Amino acid sequence: MTITPExxxxxxxxxxxxxxxxxxxxxxxxxxxxxxxxxxxxxxxxPVYIDRAGGxxxxxxxxxxxxxxxxxxxVTTVGNANPYVSAxxxxxxxxxxxxxxxxxxxxxxVEVCEALNRLTPGNHEKRSALFNSGAEAxxxxxxxxxxxxxxxxxxxVEHGYHGRTNLTMGMTAKNMPYKEGFGPFxxxxxxxxxxxxxxxxxxxxxxxxxxxxxxIEKEIGAHNVAAIMIEPVQGEGGFxxxxxxxxxxMAKFAKDNGIVFIADEIQSGFCRTGNWFASEHEGVVPDLxxxxxxxxxxxxxAGLTGRAEIMDSVHAGGLGGTYGGNPVAxxxxxxxxRWMEETDANARAREIxxxxxxxxxxxQSAHPTIGEIRGRGAMIxxxxxxxxxxxxxxxxxxxxxxxxxxxxVITLTTGTYGNVFRFLxxxxxxxxxxxxxxxxxxxxxxxxx
Ligand code: PLZ
Numbered sequence: 545m546t547i548t549p550e551x552x553x554x555x556x557x558x559x560x561x562x563x564x565x566x567x568x569x570x571x572x573x574x575x576x577x578x579x580x581x582x583x584x585x586x587x588x589x590x591p592v593y594i595d596r597a598g599g600x601x602x603x604x605x606x607x608x609x610x611x612x613x614x615x616x617x618x619v620t621t622v623g624n625a626n627p628y629v630s631a632x633x634x635x636x637x638x639x640x641x642x643x644x645x646x647x648x649x650x651x652x653x654v655e656v657c658e659a660l661n662r663l664t665p666g667n668h669e670k671r672s673a674l675f676n677s678g679a680e681a682x683x684x685x686x687x688x689x690x691x692x693x694x695x696x697x698x699x700x701v702e703h704g705y706h707g708r709t710n711l712t713m714g715m716t717a718k719n720m721p722y723k724e725g726f727g728p729f730x731x732x733x734x735x736x737x738x739x740x741x742x743x744x745x746x747x748x749x750x751x752x753x754x755x756x757x758x759x760i761e762k763e764i765g766a767h768n769v770a771a772i773m774i775e776p777v778q779g780e781g782g783f784x785x786x787x788x789x790x791x792x793x794m795a796k797f798a799k800d801n802g803i804v805f806i807a808d809e810i811q812s813g814f815c816r817t818g819n820w821f822a823s824e825h826e827g828v829v830p831d832l833x834x835x836x837x838x839x840x841x842x843x844x845x846a847g848l849t850g851r852a853e854i855m856d857s858v859h860a861g862g863l864g865g866t867y868g869g870n871p872v873a874x875x876x877x878x879x880x881x882r883w884m885e886e887t888d889a890n891a892r893a894r895e896i897x898x899x900x901x902x903x904x905x906x907x908q909s910a911h912p913t914i915g916e917i918r919g920r921g922a923m924i925x926x927x928x929x930x931x932x933x934x935x936x937x938x939x940x941x942x943x944x945x946x947x948x949x950x951x952x953v954i955t956l957t958t959g960t961y962g963n964v965f966r967f968l969x970x971x972x973x974x975x976x977x978x979x980x981x982x983x984x985x986x987x988x989x990x991x992x993x
Contacts, residue, residue, distance in 0.1 A: 553598045650874075663821075688863070698733050702717055703778050703782065741784075805831045842876070907985065923967075951988075
């Protein structure tokens with residue numbers, strides 16, 4: 545098979561087609577088995593069991609073709625089963641599946657670190673390390689920052705999301721469903737105001753940063769802070785793009801006070817926002833960057849990248865893990881990154897924004913329940929409120945979601961108040977499918993009005 549950048553449909557007809565109700569009988573049967581076999585603690589947004597995927601389509605076990613506006617939560621940015629990823633994965637899996645990089649290394653790990661060092665913002669000397677999940681990358685960012693600074697406090701912001709492990713749960717803002725009943729959480733985590741322009745009562749990004757940094761000075765003491773970690777576009781918090789100057793002011797405060805500034809780019813990174821990393825939109829070069837999700841086209845892989853002097857401050861053997869930087873996952877990442885470079889994936893993300901935003905504005909003009917349209921690139925959301933107020937309307941978001949799902953469009957909600965409807969299409973979706981997904985969304989607004 546010749547692999548070309550264009551050929552990402554995985555041989556699947558790029559059309560929405562429903563042949564049963566959603567979920568169909570085969571999915572219903574699997575869901576019954578799921579309920580009997582899988583912990584009830586593991587939730588499912590839409591119990592439609594997927595069998596194949598490619599381009600902008602997911603095909604379920606009943607033969608329904610659904611439009612994918614979720615990318616498995618910002619993971620399959622290069623499309624599902626992208627041939628660059630699949631071919632690399634198959635080839636690597638046939639050669640060797642694991643040695644443990646800490647025991648006997650292999651080149652793929654080094655190549656992914658070289659790519660991370662090259663692609664992340666800043667021309668300074670960098671080092672990287674690889675892990676299995678976003679949460680693990682976040683944990684390791686904190687470990688590195690503490691060793692480097694010999695300080696303990698970690699500052700995060702309101703609406704932030706950093707994972708579900710013990711340390712990262714403590715760093716995550718939202719209680720339900722992530723934290724409820726799972727405490728006690730790790731100590732020395734402090735949460736200060738984020739910039740949420742829609743809800744900051746007219747305060748600018750810079751003003752919000754001043755409130756946040758004053759809190760750090762007065763309540764923690766800047767000299768006690770090892771790290772400030774912020775998402776440059778908050779993902780689970782509601783696709784919140786910070787007000788002008790906020791992110792840069794927080795980074796400057798960190799620099800002025802010997803604090804390691806960490807951008808959590810796990811959701812916003814790898815061409816999702818129309819830049820390789822969303823920090824670039826803010827003109828910020830973070831000291832450390834966490835990555836995962838889009839890095840490897842669906843293979844479980846995460847990275848921590850940053851200034852060589854910080855990353856190398858850890859004693860040999862201090863960072864690692866059995867599977868971190870697994871060779872098959874690294875092969876997937878090298879395929880995904882090559883596809884992003886060869887196809888100018890950032891341009892495609894910006895194109896998706898240019899299609900989506902005007903159409904969402906059109907819907908907004910008829911439906912004032914859309915309080916705000918925001919986001920960057922292929923990371924776009926609408927925030928739903930009671931018209932004429934900023935009171936969150938989570939029920940409307942849920943109703944819209946249900947309509948879209950029943951009509952064969954995979955959509956996701958998010959946000960601290962559960963009232964944000966978010967779009968994360970794979971960059972391989974066709975304009976036709978994207979527009980059809982938006983047609984269904986428009987119909988959902990009419991149907992739930
Ligand atoms: N940091 C910014 O977005 C994962 C969570 C889905 P893991 N976001 C999706 C869910 O409900 O569990 C995320 C993120 C940011 C860290 C993480 C954590 O990444 O790979 O899920 O551990």
